[in-house]
Amino acid sequence: xxxxxxxxxxxxxxxxxxxxxxxxxxxxxxxxxxxxxxxxxxxxxxxxxxxxxxxxxxxxxxxxxxxxxxxxxxxxxxxxxxxxxxxxxxxxxxxxxxxxxxxxxxxxxxxxxxxxxxxxxxxxxxxxxxxxxxxxxxxxxxxxxxxxxxxxxxxxxxxxxxxxxxxxxxxxxxxxxxxxxxxx
Numbered sequence: 388x389x390x391x392x393x394x395x396x397x398x399x400x401x402x403x404x405x406x407x408x409x410x411x412x413x414x415x416x417x418x419x420x421x422x423x424x425x426x427x428x429x430x431x432x433x434x435x436x437x438x439x440x441x442x443x444x445x446x447x448x449x450x451x452x453x454x455x456x457x458x459x460x461x462x463x464x465x466x467x468x469x470x471x472x473x474x475x476x477x478x479x480x481x482x483x484x485x486x487x488x489x490x491x492x493x494x495x496x497x498x499x500x501x502x503x504x505x506x507x508x509x510x511x512x513x514x515x516x517x518x519x520x521x522x523x524x525x526x527x528x529x530x531x532x533x534x535x536x537x538x539x540x541x542x543x544x545x546x547x548x549x550x551x552x553x554x555x556x557x558x559x560x561x562x563x564x565x566x567x568x569x570x571x
């Protein structure tokens with residue numbers, strides 16, 4: 388990723404809760420997230436006025452086309468790790484429909500089974516070398532012991548990251564300099 392594909396944010400919870408709104412999701416749109424999941428996915432959909440659907444099966448979506456689909460691997464609270472083949476199918480499904488895939492990877496470095504290591508949706512084996520339509524969310528609270536600093540980042544499709552930057556800077560949501568130094 389180049390610098391245009393990475394954006395520091397004020398905590399992953401804030402980002403996930405506001406992401407649908409910042410991406411222009413609104414009434415009549417659908418946001419899909421895992422069945423057993425972090426409540427902030429549903430809150431983000433509600434804040435945007437969108438319909439929320441909790442499901443682990445893409446077939447449950449039927450003919451509808453979600454604006455945003457969240458995946459979480461390793462999952463909070465179950466710890467379930469999605470295999471490469473599954474993530475690749477989700478990436479392909481989203482791209483065929485023009486759905487933004489948001490991969491919540493806040494626990495990417497917290498796996499229990501060395502035989503099934505978690506992998507990012509941005510890995511070439513998953514996304515085919517293109518980050519188009521994919522955003523990956525990372526929290527430094529978990530991986531770097533920065534809880535309370537509100538340090539996280541989103542990475543992926545430079546067009547989507549640019550859209551988020553444009554909206555967020557107009558809302559005053561820039562990462563303060565001391566937190567950026569801590570993140571580095």
